[in-house]
Amino acid sequence: MxxxxxxxxxxxxxxxxxxxxxxxxxxxxxxxxxxxxxxxxxxxxxxxxxxxxxxxxxxxxxxxxxAAGHFYLGGGTAVQQACGFEDSPDEMARYLEAVALDPDHEKIRLYADGSVAHFDWLEAQGVPFDRSYYPQKNVVQPGRECLIWTGNEQVWPYREKAKPAPRGHKVAFDGEEGGxxxxxxxxxxxxxxxxxxxxxxxxxxxxxxxxxxxxxxxxxxxxxxxxxxxxxxxxxxxxxxxxxxxxxxxxxxxxxxxxxxxxxxxxxxxxxxxxxxxxxxxxxxxxxLTSPFYPPENLLKGILVNAQGQRFVAEDSYHSRSGIFSAQQPDGVVYLVVDAAIFAYPHFASLTNQSLIDGFETIADMEKGLNLPDGSLQRTMADYNAHAAEGEDPSFHKYPKWLKPLDEGPFAAFDLSFGRAVYxxxxxxxxxxxxxxxxxxxxxxxxxxxxxxxxxxxxxxxxxxxxxxxxxxxxxxxxxxxxxxxxxxxx
Structure with a gap:
């Protein structure tokens, strides 16, 4: 030393x-x-x-x-069981190893194996958790609901490497902050x-x-x-x-x-x-790093495109996954593209400065308005819509629940660019x-x-x-x- x-x-x-x-x-x-x-x-x-x-x-x-008060715990906690979700230490460990940058197998195994006992310990200390489930895709529950999906458990390829289960346990506290x-x-x-x-x-x-x-x-x-x-x-x-x-x-x-x-x-x-x-x-x-564009969860049915008019991540990813992918795009340029059927302002738009750029009658108009390469967004959208109509997304394997053709005009674009939107x-x-x-x-x-x-x-x-x-x-x-x-x- x-x-x-x-x-x-x-x-x-x-x-x-x-x-x-x-x-x-x-x-x-x-x-x-x-x-x-x-x-x-x-x-x-x-x-x-x-x-x-x-x-x-x-x-x-x-x-x-x-912090909002989420604890990532699983393996069959009392809350998971009360809400009807099956989980095991093995599946939790498989998931954590799959998403880890440099998985420490000993720590992950200890954490997964000890997760239920750790939840019980927290409750024994007096930390309150309700036996309730929040089913919507959200950054944080607005109320006291406890269990929520807080990671990429249902996102490809992780959903194929471990059986998905919600593991975010929020402390029983009304509101998005305070837990x-x-x-x-x-x-x-x-x-x-x-x-x-x-x-x-x-x-x-x-x-x-x-x-x-x-x-x-x-x-x-x-x-x-x-x-x-x-x-x-x-x-x-x-x-x-x-x-x-x-x-x-x-x-x-x-x-x-x-x-x-x-x-x-x-x-x-x-x-x-x-x-x-x-x-x-x-x-x-x-x-x-994050700049969440959901809720509302319907916006997950939109697509994220970069300055080349190309998609680059599964839009149903946990917000820090889509956030880091967005920040790493050329010049940080990213747009969220939606159609009239799913149009809504992102819940956090006022905090994140995810501004509505404009509405466009056609995708060709949007492509020109965003200064994207000729034909790029039109090709991306045509390919996406054709596969979404079949319930498929061969490029990024977005979960079928979030797939729908974006074909109901007018269309809108929100600016999620790193350096313009707040991350x-x-x-x-x-x-x-x-x-x-x-x-x-x-x-x-x-x-x-x-x-x-x-x-x-x-x-x-x-x-x-x-x-x-x-x-x-x-x-x-x-x-x-x-x-x-x-x-x-x-x-």
Whole structure:
């Protein structure tokens, strides 16, 4: 380890020999009190370890507090069973492996096999889930409904690789926002009630190392510097790096043209601390990116075309899959084409600036109005309509439910172009960690005394193409628990 690794604000690692006194000591010191940190604290305390949580804000904030409250869980949860859906750990694992950019088979298997028990654990902590199903294609349920399709389970080719099942479990909360905040409040209260000590309004500035092992952290609170010792381990759970302009420009420059979701404190500090201690970061160039054009779900029957007048993705894809494909088109130019039978304004159009360009009497008129190559859109539409009339889509295999000839004029085009429409995103890369949350070096060795979970670690969520709503909260809570439990059992 490089004991003099530095950040713009100073060294990220300091030698324990330079620490004159320790302000506090615990078996496990957790940096960050979001979803991963709260779950790590609960399990570390349950395993008998003393716990100190260092939180930069006054508490119960972070990116989780802005989330709708989806947990991606399956394998036959109580909600799936109550709503009549069959699922199994095997099918869930097959799906996650099929959509993963770089599938970690051990983690996926653990997550799928432990999904039902994890759902039961969340409920046992007091997180509420109704036994209800929302059948429409939507970004988030408008009410308390729990179960929803939140990924690409029914999208080709994934529907052929694993039996589809809905796995998005939304916390029982009325409205499109607030479920994440409710879950976090409940879990953070459980952590404190279980005996975890919270040091709020405190920023960790460096990790403390001794003989090659992470043994604590230096923090600053209201200008005063102090040190907290970890007898067993430090768990990093302090978010991603979306609010660090320099890191975004270096790793995921595409997000510079997007509205980045997350906490103001998603500055990548946890990742930089882990790297300074010898850990490796992976998938740093992969974002989540979206500009959803549904609901209403009927718009999925339209087609997305690029500047060549060609389709490029199955329109019934989960919105971050169609979003990343759209952003990667030449010059970012993308149009949603619909006919009079399915015309509607996208629900989020006012937020995403997906403007209606115009109505056109014919496809030839639209082609000219959009400055597309001569004959391109007409050929695309003729081919699409001929196959849709037969219930087929040989080019992209859109699910038959969303197939219909677009032949009822007038026709309309919405501008979904990247750089003109508003795209929203967040970072997905993070520290390389074991299934137990140990921070790993580039060669796969564990950094002694250091763990990571949540958005600063890379686990199941790896890229926009394979993402499903609920993956972040699901993996943060699941692997946060594993990190807390494993750290608590160190000698």
């Amino acid at each position: 490089d004991s003099v690794a530095e950040d713009a604000a100073g060294p990220l690692l300091i030698d324990a020999a330079t620490v004159k006194d320790w302000a506090a000591t615990a078996d496990v010191v957790i940096v960050g009190f979001g979803m991963a940190g709260a779950c790590a604290a609960i399990e570390a305390r349950a395993a008998g370890a003393s716990v100190i949580i260092i939180e930069r804000t006054s508490g119960c904030t972070g990116s989780t507090s802005a 994440g905040a409710l879950a976090l409040r409940i879990l953070s209260e459980r952590a404190e009630a279980g005996g975890a000590t919270v040091m709020a309004d405190s920023k960790v500035e460096a990790l403390v190392v001794e003989d090659g092992r992470v043994v604590g952290a230096r923090l600053r609170r209201y200008g005063e510097v102090s040190h907290v010792r970890a007898n067993k381990a430090v768990v990093l759970a302090a978010g991603g790096f979306g609010q660090n302009a320099e890191m975004v420009a270096k790793h995921v420059p595409i997000l510079k043209s997007a509205y980045i979701q997350g906490s103001p404190y998603d500055d990548g500090l946890a990742i930089r601390l882990g790297e300074a201690a010898g850990g490796a970061a992976i998938h740093m160039d992969e974002p989540f 929203t995103g967040f970072t997905l890369g993070g520290l390389k960690v074991s299934a137990n949350g140990e921070v790993l070096t580039g060669t796969g060795a564990a950094v002694p005394g250091l763990y990571a979970a949540g958005a600063c670690a890379s686990n199941i969520a790896q890229d926009s193409n394979g993402y499903a709503s609920g993956t972040c909260l699901g993996e943060a809570s699941f692997f946060g628990r594993r990190a807390g439990r494993h750290a608590a059992t160190l000698a």
